[in-house]
Amino acid sequence: IYISFKCISVYHILYIPRLKIMMFHDVCLASKAKNVRILPKTADNAIELETKSKVAKTCSSPQYEIMKDNLLLINHAKLMYQKSWNSGKEYMVSALFRYLDLDGNGFLQRDELQKITKQDKLDDMSDVCVMSDMIRFEDMDKDGRLGLNEFYAAFSKLYSLSVVTLEKALEINRISAKVGDNVEIRCDVSGNPPPPIVWKRYSADLTTLGDEDVRVFSDGSLYLTKIQLVHAGNYTCRALRNSEVTQTHVLTVHTLPEVKVTPRIQSRRPGEKTSMFCHVIGEPFPEVVWLKNEERLKLDMVHKYRVVGNGTELSIDNIDYADTGAYMCQASNTGGVTRDISSLIVQEILTPTAPKEERRFFAFHDWGVSVYEPTACRLYHQIQSTDIIPGTQEYVCGDKGVNCSWGQAINVANRYVYVSQPLKDRVLVISKIQMVVVDVSAPILLQHHYTL
Numbered sequence: 001i002y003i004s005f006k007c008i009s010v011y012h013i014l015y016i017p018r019l020k021i022m023m024f025h026d027v028c029l030a031s032k033a034k035n036v037r038i039l040p041k042t043a044d045n046a047i048e049l050e051t052k053s054k055v056a057k058t059c060s061s062p063q064y065e066i067m068k069d070n071l072l073l074i075n076h077a078k079l080m081y082q083k084s085w086n087s088g089k090e091y092m093v094s095a096l097f098r099y100l101d102l103d104g105n106g107f108l109q110r111d112e113l114q115k116i117t118k119q120d121k122l123d124d125m126s127d128v129c130v131m132s133d134m135i136r137f138e139d140m141d142k143d144g145r146l147g148l149n150e151f152y153a154a155f156s157k158l159y160s161l162s163v164v165t166l167e168k169a170l171e172i173n174r175i176s177a178k179v180g181d182n183v184e185i186r187c188d189v190s191g192n193p194p195p196p197i198v199w200k201r202y203s204a205d206l207t208t209l210g211d212e213d214v215r216v217f218s219d220g221s222l223y224l225t226k227i228q229l230v231h232a233g234n235y236t237c238r239a240l241r242n243s244e245v246t247q248t249h250v251l252t253v254h255t256l257p258e259v260k261v262t263p264r265i266q267s268r269r270p271g272e273k274t275s276m277f278c279h280v281i282g283e284p285f286p287e288v289v290w291l292k293n294e295e296r297l298k299l300d301m302v303h304k305y306r307v308v309g310n311g312t313e314l315s316i317d318n319i320d321y322a323d324t325g326a327y328m329c330q331a332s333n334t335g336g337v338t339r340d341i342s343s344l345i346v347q348e349i350l351t352p353t354a355p356k357e358e359r360r361f362f363a364f365h366d367w368g369v370s371v372y373e374p375t376a377c378r379l380y381h382q383i384q385s386t387d388i389i390p391g392t393q394e395y396v397c398g399d400k401g402v403n404c405s406w407g408q409a410i411n412v413a414n415r416y417v418y419v420s421q422p423l424k425d426r427v428l429v430i431s432k433i434q435m436v437v438v439d440v441s442a443p444i445l446l447q448h449h450y451t452l
Contacts, residue, residue: 059129064137067126068154072096074122097151108146110135140196140240149196149218153240165190166245173249177227178256178335185222185249187237195239196220202233222249229253229283230386230400233393257282257331260381261340268346273317276342278329279381280312281436285390286331286338290314293325312433321346360432362417366403368396369419371435381435389428389437396428396437397421 059067075096102112113131117123122131138146138154146154170188177183187197197220199206207216213225224231232253238246260279268274280286288311290297297314299305306315316323324346330339360380361372369383385397385404397404407420416438417430429439 057128059126059133059136061137063126064129064133067129067133070125071122071131072155074120074125075099093152093155094148097148106148108134108151110144152194153196166247171247173247175249175251176254176334177251178254179228181227183224183227183251185224185235185251187220187222187247189237189239189245189247191239191242194220195242197237198240200236206235224251227251227253228386229255229388230395232283232388253283254333254335255281255283256335257286257333257338259329259331259338259340261327261329261342263342265343265345268319268344269348270320270346272319273315274319274344275316276314276327276329276344277433278312278314278331278340279433279435280310280329280331282331282333282335282338283388283390284333285310286333288312289330289332291328291330294328297327309433312431316344319344319346360435362409362430364404364406364409364419368404369430383430383435383437387437389440392440394440 072092075092097108100108100112100116102115110132113134117131134154135144135146138150140150140153141147166189173185173188175183175185187199189195189197197216199216199222206214206222214231215223215225217223220237222235222237232251235249235251236246237249258281262277262279266274266276278288278290280288290299290305290307290311297305299307304317306317307313308315311329314327314329324344327342327344328339329342330337332338359374361374363370363372366385368385368387370379371381371383372378373380383396385395385402386400387396388394389396395402405421405423407422409417409419411432412418415432417432418427419430420427427441428437429441430436431438
């Protein structure tokens with residue numbers, strides 16, 4: 001009697017003559033009608049599976065999945081008669097790996113899989129695929145062999161999604177670090193067996209970046225070396241074949257504030273007024289306070305002191321001899337505290353100070369902005385292309401390897417430099433006092449021309 005069929009939609013019956021077992025499995029065999037026939041009854045009621053030549057055919061992904069399912073069923077049949085039998089899927093997969101690892105070195109190689117196929121006569125598991133195809137489909141690190149984690153991943157589709165878990169409270173993990181720190185981030189996505197972990201940032205797989213400062217270890221942890229501001233942002237981790245359960249790590253990078261006060265020293269007559277400027281940078285942006293002779297200034301004396309902006313300028317009106325002293329600009333954030341001093345001398349005969357001390361020359365180039373003191377042609381400050389603009393997650397120009405592209409720049413009120421970035425369709429606003437990008441705006445039409 002000949003009966004042909006294509007597929008049983010929910011269950012299929014797999015009969016392996018050599019093992020004399022009949023089992024049910026919840027994956028439908030993709031067998032073609034012309035490849036299967038039921039023979040007349042023989043002595044042992046065996047069902048013969050015809051084997052076609054595999055040389056001229058290519059193993060496709062659906063056919064490969066069927067072969068894996070059949071391999072696991074065969075292994076299940078062997079294990080169920082052992083005293084140490086454990087019906088857990090983790091036990092089945094790990095036991096199968098140990099069985100296939102003929103030399104016991106913890107890796108499956110092509111020759112081992114070919115030897116097992118011949119030894120156990122496993123050619124009938126698929127019309128097209130062979131055991132060594134596992135390396136072609138599952139070798140994630142492309143080393144020509146399969147490790148235990150790769151082998152688990154090969155059978156991970158057999159594990160319910162509920163096996164991969166993450167506590168609700170751990171879905172978002174916030175981390176703080178200082179520039180220069182080394183940070184290890186562990187993924188809290190777990191499973192049974194432990195799934196291989198994938199780390200991503202801005203949709204890029206971190207294992208493929210080739211960045212020596214960003215490494216993913218075999219245990220699924222992420223290691224960042226010598227952290228810089230560019231490393232700040234979100235990092236996500238999940239199981240290799242389960243994108244439903246994802247953990248987000250938000251890394252905030254702090255820097256020790258940098259403070260520069262100008263002028264260093266100045267001389268004024270009684271009754272005059274003066275100003276001191278405090279250039280401050282840091283992430284997060286520091287809190288700025290002014291002190292005189294180590295004591296905090298009483299800014300409620302509005303007729304005497306006036307602080308402009310975020311404390312970056314201190315004005316003193318109606319100067320008298322008691323105002324002589326050391327004025328200290330103190331900047332503090334989570335990274336620490338930094339100070340710088342400007343000295344004021346009140347006297348009838350003024351002490352000469354260096355002319356044009358506040359002049360700055362801004363040079364825009366591929367890797368950022370350089371600020372020079374023009375008289376001595378001394379580099380005063382640099383804004384790197386990879387710096388993060390305070391209050392945003394945007395780069396001044398771009399990530400590593402991205403050159404800056406500048407248009408025109410103008411000096412506005414001798415306090416700000418407006419510079420265009422045509423390729424990004426925006427204008428950066430740089431404070432001449434703080435020497436840092438303080439704003440980003442859309443292109444604007446300026447009516448007046450200023451020179452740097």
